[in-house]
Amino acid sequence: MGFVPTGGLPTTIPGPITVLHGAHVMAPEDLGRQDVLVLGGRIAAIAPEIDSQALPSGWPSVEVHNLTGLLLVPGLVDAHEHLTGGGGEGGPATRTPEVTLTMLTTAGVTTVVGCLGTDGTTRDMRGLLAKAYALESEGVTTRIWTGAYEVPPPTLTGSVRGDIVLIDKVIGCGEVAVSDHRSAQPTLQDIRRLAAECRVGGMLGGKPGILHLHVGSGRRGIEDVFAIIAEGEIPAAQFIPTHMGRTQVLSRQAAELTRAGGRADFTAGPGCSQSISEALAHGADATRLSVSSDGGGSLPRFGPDGALAGLQVGSPSTLLATVRDLATDGVLSLEQALALVTSNPANAIGLGETKGTVAVGADADLVAIDQAYQVRNVWARGRLMVSGGQPVVFGTFEPAPKH
């Protein structure tokens, strides 16, 4: 059956026109084999057969990509990356480098939320905001968390609430460290006050106003969050703690938080599938879980004496590897596993209408992956960023390949 353009399609089109042909679409719901029409950076149609020859004659030439044998999934939404670099826990030489455009796109990430971490001293919010603007102009979609590990958090306007209300890119406060030897040891009242600033800032700014907590391996876990929720004023939905796969106690608390109406985020990588499996065994609501990469951040190991024993840098490429683990381990269906890195985080940060979904009207953020969960092609707002597994659009200072 041919696709017949209707009166709903415009006669002139800004930007590239692309037909993605023959992929199995996971939206992340399983839509089966579908063609996808991209116009002006958005998804204009999804149908079993879209005939590029039958499109209105006034349109410019159409780019057709044959994706037969590939899965087409939403561009990944990574709600926790250290875009300006992080680390420094072993001194200045261990400050990690900035995240580049192609680090994101080759991992299938088309929407990213940047944050500061341990180091809110030599990295600051101005640098993070500028980096978010830079990546956005290079082609992906960005947001940021205001703050860092420390309390009171560093901000742009002088307050968390002010940043959320006044700065477009700020969606909440994070990553504020709790239950961690690197935290500022915030009290229950400190956390309660920050949650209140997020809540009211979110209301005034028309945003989620999330308090995004970095949770360490300390025994308290997120007990303070439960204490605040139990007071009955600030709802569980205001909180998204991350690194919730770090200990078995945290996996259980993650489950409890989702049952109370909150959300819990896990850090991708080896062991993530097992931790999510434990959370599900404790009754976690899978639709309220997400996975982020901690990309650009340092992944330090500390010895029993508290001294730094080793250091690695987080990469967003762990996201799809974790989806693969979840699906092949049988912890979740592929549809549910994909939701953890697409629709669930998009919903959590208030972008569920346009991001993390393959749907008519949504942004054309799309990733074609092969049977081995390797990224083949990536489109960000309709623009081809990765082709045949290789980046074709580069960040300003990234070396383009020599011809």
Ligand code: ZN
């Ligand atoms: Zn963290």
